[in-house]
Amino acid sequence: MIPKSHPRYKSLITRNLIAEGYEKGIVHITGLIAHGRGEAFDYLLGEKTHKFAQRAALACAAWLAVAKKPVISVNGNVAVLAGKEIVKLAKESGAIMEVNLFHRSEERIRKIIKLLEEEGGEKILGLEGDARIRGLEHARAICSYEGIYSSDVVLVPLEDGDRCEALKKMGKVVLTIDLNPLSRTARNADVTIVDNITRAIPNIRRKYKKLEKPKEIIKEWDNKKNLQDALNFICRRLRYIYKRGLFSDL
Numbered sequence: 001m002i003p004k005s006h007p008r009y010k011s012l013i014t015r016n017l018i019a020e021g022y023e024k025g026i027v028h029i030t031g032l033i034a035h036g037r038g039e040a041f042d043y044l045l046g047e048k049t050h051k052f053a054q055r056a057a058l059a060c061a062a063w064l065a066v067a068k069k070p071v072i073s074v075n076g077n078v079a080v081l082a083g084k085e086i087v088k089l090a091k092e093s094g095a096i097m098e099v100n101l102f103h104r105s106e107e108r109i110r111k112i113i114k115l116l117e118e119e120g121g122e123k124i125l126g127l128e129g130d131a132r133i134r135g136l137e138h139a140r141a142i143c144s145y146e147g148i149y150s151s152d153v154v155l156v157p158l159e160d161g162d163r164c165e166a167l168k169k170m171g172k173v174v175l176t177i178d179l180n181p182l183s184r185t186a187r188n189a190d191v192t193i194v195d196n197i198t199r200a201i202p203n204i205r206r207k208y209k210k211l212e213k214p215k216e217i218i219k220e221w222d223n224k225k226n227l228q229d230a231l232n233f234i235c236r237r238l239r240y241i242y243k244r245g246l247f248s249d250l
């Protein structure tokens with residue numbers, strides 16, 4: 001039991017979710033490594049949602065609103081960290097949920113679908129595996145025809161860079177959530193929310209509910225500039241701490 005008074009309570013609880021998810025066979029073992037990388041970047045961000053993440057969440061909501069066939073891709077980490085919120089976002093935005101795994105296994109897909117159904121999710125795709133993401137080899141290319149394959153806009157949080165690129169080449173609008181602004185996924189997506197998924201999904205939902213003039217938001221969106229803002233923030237923060245020797249503040 002982690003005491004609520006622990007200064008890193010939230011972070012430790014989130015870490016436990018990932019560890020339990022692994023023990024239940026939902027999170028892939030490499031999901032633990034991916035989580036650690038995410039934690040490191042969240043540390044640099046001060047574990048807060050910044051303006052650049054707010055702006056990207058708004059752009060993401062705008063794309064979900066104008067999409068003809070929006071799909072939200074769910075992997076092991078996403079399911080345990082934000083399953084409940086993803087189900088709500090899918091319902092509110094009319095998006096289809098597809099369990100789409102990098103390390104594909106039917107057993108894990110079934111477990112993730114069950115988890116999402118327990119949170120109220122319906123008609124979750126993933127098991128069909130009747131289409132392929134073009135340009136990728138092996139099982140990581142498999143997807144659902146009715147889901148990712150025929151989508152126009154796809155939200156792929158915590159995604160692998162190769163698959164993000166392949167989805168772009170298929171002509172999809174790719175929205176992502178990635179704490180690492182330097183990752184290939186972050187740099188290739190149309191909208192990158194540099195924030196923790198635990199904060200980002202509720203944030204997209206808030207923006208979606210109050211959304212006005214989505215087409216204008218999309219027209220003005222500049223993902224590269226926004227990513228640069230995220231990087232600049234991290235650099236400024238590190239420089240500030242370095243200059244003042246306030247290492248305990250980091």
Ligand code: PTJ
Pocket residue numbers: 027028030031032033034035036037038039041075076077081100101102103104157158159160161177178179180183195196197198
């Ligand atoms: O369940 P599977 O088989 O589909 O596998 C899922 C993982 C995450 C293991 C797989 O997609 C993978 O290996 O991803 P990568 O290439 O490690 O990329 C994950 C990205 O997500 C990294 O850039 C991390 O910094 C970032 N990340 C990790 N945790 C979070 C995060 N971003 C936002 N919120 C997080 N909590």
